[in-house]
Amino acid sequence: MLPRLSQLNPLRWLHNRGFTYQQLPSDSSFHLQRYAERWSTGSDGGGLNKIWSRRTTVLRLVFYFLIGFVVLSLLGGGGYHQVRKHRKPSGKGGGGGGEELAYSWQHYSRLNGFYNGLRTLVPSSEYTPENRWNHSSPAEQLSAKDIARLPKDPPLDPVQYNPYESLQRDYKQVKECYLDEAETMAAPDVYAYPGLPQNMTLPFYGSYGELGLEQNMCFERFGRLGPYGYGYDAAHGGLGPGLKSENAGSKKVFKQTGYLNYSKVDWGIAQKKCYEKNKQRFEGKNALQRQAYVLRAWVGFKYTEYQLLTMRAMINELALKSGGEYDVHLLLHVKDNSIPIWASKELYQETLQQNVPREFWNMTTLWSEKQMEVYYPEPFPDNFANMAGSNLHGVYRSAHFPLQWFAQQHPEYEFFWNWEMDLRYSGHYYELNTKAANWARKQPRKGLWERGKRFWIPEYHGDWKNFTAFVEQETIERDISENDLEKSGPVPIWGPVQNFPHTGMLTSPNGTEPPTTWEEDDYQWGVGEDADLIVFNPLFDPSLTNWVFSWDVTGYNRSLPIPPRRAAIITVARLSRRLLQTMHDEVWQQKHTMFPEMWPPSVAFHHGLKAVYVPHPVYFDRDWDVSDMNQRFNYPKEIWESPFGWGENNFIGSSFYYNSGFSGALWRRWLGQAENKEGGRQEEEAGSGRMCLRGMLHHPIKHEDGPVD
Secondary structure, three states, X not given: OOOOHHHOOHHHHOOOOOOOOOOOOOOOOHHHHOOOOOOOOOOOOOOOHHHHOOOOOHHHHHHHHHHHHHHHHHHHHOOOHHHOOEEOOOOOXXXXXXXXXXXXXXXXXXXXXXXXXXXXEEOHHHOOEOOOOOOOOOOOOOOHHHHHOOXXXXXXXXXXXXXXXXXXXXXXXXXXXXXXXXXXXXXXXXXXXXXXXXXXXXXXXXXXXXXXXXXXXEEOHHHHHHHHOOOOOHHHOOOOOOOXXXXXXXXXXXXXXXXXXXXXXXXXHHHHHHHHHOHHHHOOOOOOOOEEEEEEEXXXXXXXXXXXXXXXXXXXXXXXXXXOOEEEEEEEEOOXXXXXXXXXXXXXXXXXXXXXXXXXXXXXXXXXXXXXXXXXXXXXXXXXXXXXXXXXXXXXXXXXXXXXXXXXXXXXXXXXXXXXXXXXXXXXXXXXXXXXXXXXXXXXXXXXXXXXXXXXXXXXXXXXXXXXHHHHHHHHHHHHHHOOHHHHOOOOOOOOOOOOOOOOOOOOOOOOOOOOOOOOOOXXXXXXXXXXXXXXXXXXXXXXXXXXXXXXXXXXXXXXXXXXXXXXXXXXXXXXXHHHHHHHHHHHHHOOEEOOOOHHHHHHHHHOOOEEEOXXXXXXXXXXXXXXXXXXXXXXXXXXXXXXXXXXXXXXXXXXXXXXXXXXXXXXXXXXXXXXXXXXXXXXXXOOOOEOEOOXXXXXXXXXXXXXX
C-alpha cells in the first residue's frame, strides 16, 4: 500500500545531505540551497549518488517514478507555488532592487534587534521591541552617530543567575556539590545582565511569561560559557575560544568565577557523589523524582571545544547545581556491528575510551544496532511504507529502541529526556527543563491535544487563557464537523484512542480513562499530573500532511486502514517511565513501531497518556504579519501546504526547527563569529558590542567554527 501522490515529497530527495544522528530523519537540504549564501549550514554534501547507492526495492522504484513524474510536472508547469520565485521589492521593506526570491515570506523586512549589543543595554522598564508585525517598518538599525553616543562598556553589571531557589523551595535543602573528588572546586554559577539590548526582537510563537521563564535578563557568551572554559587559555585551564573576540566588561565575570581547570574532572564520579550527598531529597514524603538527561552521540562524533562547553554546562546546571535531581548520560551508538560490546568488558571499555573524551567516560553507555536486533528480534511484519528504504533496527527508523532499552536498565529514573547534540540554549538549562516540566504538569487534559496541534501566536491569539477558550470553541464549531474519524481518530480526544480497526492492542495503563465526559469536565482532569510526553513542536496529525514518513508504520495489519497517529518534528522530548514501558511492550509483544518522530506521540495517543507541546519562545528573522503566520502554520489550505510537509520552507527563518538556517547563523553571531560577512570581532568592537540574548532554544547547530575577524 503506497501513500497518495499528494502525500509524497520528492523535493526532499533532490539534494540529500546524507544522514547524521543529531539531524532529524526528516532531513532535507533542498530548501536551504536557495539560501546558502546567507546561511551556510556547514553541510558536507551528499548528492543523488547516496540515494542510488542504497538497496533498490520495488517500493523505491515506484517511488522514484513518482518523484520523476511530479518533478517534471512542477518544472514544466511551475505548479509548486511554495517555491515559485517572487520579485523582491526595492526599498527598505524588502531590501532591494528586484532580486528574485525563493519564498513569499522573504518579502517581510529583516529584523536586526538580535544584533544590538551590550552597549545598548537598558532596564526592562525602558525596553521597546523592534517588531512591528509588518504594520510598519521595524526599528531602525543603529547609525554611526547613535553608536558614538553609547558608553564604551556595558552600562549594567552582570549578576549571578540563580533559578534554583524558587524552583526547589518545597524540597529538602541542596547540599553543595563539587567538580572534583577532593571537593576543592565548587560547581560554578553562570552570569547574566539585568536588562535587555534596546529594540531586542520579540518571539513570534510561544511565551516566556506563560512558562515562567526569565524574560527581562539576557545572556552573553562570557557570563554564559566562561565558567566552563570559554575566554581563557590552556595555561589557566581554558579551551581557547573567545580569546580573540570582543570582550568589554568580561573581567567582571571572571573576577567572580575565576578560571576553572576541567582537565581532571570526571563528570560520572561528580554526578554520583552529588546524588549520594543529596540522597535524602529523593526519599520519603515529598520526594523529588529523578530524571535522566540522555545525550545521543555516536562513534565518530567530533567533540569540539564548543561541544565540550555545552556538555559541561548541561551537567553542571542540571545535575550538580540541582543536588542530583538530574543525571546526564551519553548514549553512544557503536556503528560497527561486528564489535560485540555486550560480550567483552575489555572491548567495551576500549571502544568507549577511543571515542569519548576522558571527562565523560564514566557517564557513557554504549549500544549498537546488532544489540537492538537481539533485544527486539524479528519478524516485524506489515510495514505500510518504508520511505527511507532502510533497516527497521537502524537508528534512522528506530532511534527510540535504544532509549527504550536504556530505560529498562535504569529503574531509578522516572523521566528520560532525549536530547540531540546539535541543540544549544543561550539561557540556563535547569530553568528551561524544569519550567517546561512544571508548566506541563499544570495543564488540564481537556483540549490538550487540540491546543497541542496548534501554534500559539500571542500577538494574534492573545494570552493563553484566551487561546484555550478559542480552541475549545473552534473544536466544537469546526473541528468536529470536518474530522475524518478513520484517518484522524475522534475529536475531541478524550482518553485512550483505540476505536479503530485493529487485530489487537495492549491494555492502556491505569489512570488513563476519563473520570467524566468532555462536556462536563471543567478543565480539572489532568491538572497536577506529570506529563508522559513533553515535546517542543506541535503534535500534528500526519494524515493531514504530506510528511514523507507518515506511512512508516509497522506491525498493524495492512488489510486494515492505517491507524490514526500523531507526530512531533524533532525527536527532542521528555518521556515518562510509563510511556517508555508502554512503547517497549508494544514493540516486543505486539511488534508495533513507527518512525521515531511518530512513535512516542502515537503510543501516548492510543493509550491515553498525557502528551504536552510546550510553547517555548521561537523567533524569526523577518517581521511577519501574524495573521499571515497564523494562516500558514495553523490553517494550510491544501494538504501539501502543511508546515510539516512542503510548507516547511516557512521555518527556514526560525530559531527552532529541523531545517532552520537562521538558528545556526544567529548562534554563531552570538558566539562572536562572522556570518555571511556580518558580525565578528571588528564589527562588534566598532559597533554596539557583543550580542546578549534571552534564553533561546537553537536548532540545528551544525557547526561553530565561523571566522572571528
